[in-house]
Amino acid sequence: MISSSARRGRPRDARSDAAIADAVAALLAESGYAAMSIGAVATRAGVGKDTIYRRWSGKAELVYETVFTTADTADLPDTGTLEGDLTAVVQSLVEEFSEPAAAAALPGLLADFAAVPELRAAIRSRFLAPAKERLVAVFDRAARRGETDSGVPADLALDTLAGAVFFHLGIMGEQPDPDLAARIAAMIVKGIEVR
Amino acid sequence: MISSSARRGRPRDARSDAAIADAVAALLAESGYAAMSIGAVATRAGVGKDTIYRRWSGKAELVYETVFTTADTADLPDTGTLEGDLTAVVQSLVEEFSEPAAAAALPGLLADFAAVPELRAAIRSRFLAPAKERLVAVFDRAARRGETDSGVPADLALDTLAGAVFFHLGIMGEQPDPDLAARIAAMIVKGIEVR
Amino acid sequence: MISSSARRGRPRDARSDAAIADAVAALLAESGYAAMSIGAVATRAGVGKDTIYRRWSGKAELVYETVFTTADTADLPDTGTLEGDLTAVVQSLVEEFSEPAAAAALPGLLADFAAVPELRAAIRSRFLAPAKERLVAVFDRAARRGETDSGVPADLALDTLAGAVFFHLGIMGEQPDPDLAARIAAMIVKGIEVR
């Protein structure tokens, strides 16, 4: 007896989730975040609007959970040097934001998240916190190797690193220059040096 | 005779511009960018909607030109050191984005700009280009003083510097920590060091 | 062995019928016919929606069979005079339509019935035909007593009599004046006089 009260009523159809995710990705890439309406997603997915609203509170949540699913769970790289590790971390960010759907969604998504306190809290705990944890782990390894001291300002590094990627790709909409990650990482490594 | 036919008909009323600007700032601070409608601005300003559309193409342009008017024209600081100059530059960014109306407007504005190619081009030439020019000037002065070599990657520095500020204030909505500018500037100075 | 294959499977639960009938009457009186949804009836009765749809085809049928159960089967009055008999017939109509649930249901119910040919046929055979039969019987008795000739237009009398009651109570929503039945009956008796 694992679940006490069992699950009552008809269970949600997993095929709906898949169809919705596909429709979201397609519409984002085709017409962008602002022009993507919930109604259009429903029609494209062959699904009723309720089926979407039953799962997500609105467009922001729908797009965030549908598009940004990868990377968060990918395991920490261990390249042997701080610069290598940071490059890998930044590179995964770059790749995530370079996918067509993600690139199309980012600015509008950030605007919607910023406008609603609950969503702003959600992004903090679901995106920022894990990212910072990973960064801290990378810096800890570097400290153990003797590459840096232990008093590294991870917050500032995260702001700078994530901010640079967001600004370059998400806001300015630049192409993802292949050595962008390496250049940003190199700057941070030097920048955070603790004597 | 420069303009042959001059301007015919009734000239535009300057009081309307002022009333509109006030209404935009007030509504942005009260309810945010997304919830601010052109109609509401018009009503609040005691002005017809057409009077707004006659001057601006839409909400993004209206807000951008109404809220972000300062700083772009402020003259270059000259503190004697690269770090001092950069701190001043970052500080002016921080201050600009910390004003209630600006903070409320930023994310939504960026989303609207990103969605429309013409607007994206506008931000590039009207905000990014001058900012980069000023940054280049700062680096040139540092090179003349012998503080750095001349091959400094200004683009990357701008991305990092602006990105960190945008991300911290605009996206995450954090409070403007008084020594934020100094910390960012310090990191950049070390980070862009050219041997 | 009455029915060869009998009825297999679990029999319907009579308590559900009762709970549904109560819920219908309560919701009709509280919020009216239009505002009464099948889902609300199901919830109020503590019953699944299917349990309702298994028994009735929709709201119109549900309400009709749940609310209008009396009177149709009541036996013919025999007061000794045509006017007395007609008064009794009209009075039973008045009483049936004066119950809160019935009064609340009538107009909407008639609209739904009128909109669907099958339902219109149903009302004709299940309400109108028996009513006319009873009226014909009353007139026959009067003819046998010598009160009237035999060529009385029962159709017209029924339209007039039922129409007057429907219009006064059902459509205009007037209070059921206690001598309404008698006044209508008196007018009909004089009106249908056959020399």
Place this chain on the structure above:
Amino acid sequence: MISSSARRGRPRDARSDAAIADAVAALLAESGYAAMSIGAVATRAGVGKDTIYRRWSGKAELVYETVFTTADTADLPDTGTLEGDLTAVVQSLVEEFSEPAAAAALPGLLADFAAVPELRAAIRSRFLAPAKERLVAVFDRAARRGETDSGVPADLALDTLAGAVFFHLGIMGEQPDPDLAARIAAMIVKGIEVR
């Protein structure tokens, strides 16, 4: 200078009213009252939904004011006899309710009106009151001619007369038998006889 404050803003477009009226009549005849949605009317009329909601509060008001415009203003018939006058009055009712759009609209319309107290009051004052006035005038003329006494119960006559027509045409959906009006009028004339 008739209107003091003039009329400000763009005036309503009379062509919209006409297009909406046509669309309502067509859709009523095609699909009936219940199946006629405001959105469908708007599309058919080439008009925005707002343009409808700006003029009417909802479907009931829209249909009532659009479909039932005639007859109310037609002048009193004067045939010389009470029965003739009444036949004419009933006949105009029959004709009004026999038009396809009116016949299709009646039951649903009555249901909606009955459900909302404000609308019920409206029908009382806008339909019933004028109808009763005309009936009273007819009876007065008859009294002056010496055909009847003056104490005729006009209320009851109206209920009976209107009820019979409503019931026969509106509710039962019968065809408009050509001498229906005459038969109803004849019955009333005899029925309301005052000795």
Place this chain on the structure above:
DNA sequence: AACTAACCGAGACGGTACGTCGGGTCTTACC
């Protein structure tokens, strides 16, 4: 005692319509 079939409560499903709101344009009378 096992099987089978219909019932049951719950609630998800694809749809359709609702009434409102904002966008950007157009049309008045007036200045």
Place this chain on the structure above:
DNA sequence: GGTAAGACCCGACGTACCGTCTCGGTTAGTT
């Protein structure tokens, strides 16, 4: 030609019901 007012068409919003379906589970009669 600018201006305030406000009507215009359009399209999206989030909600409410519709009538159907799909779960796990119950309750009878039939083998």
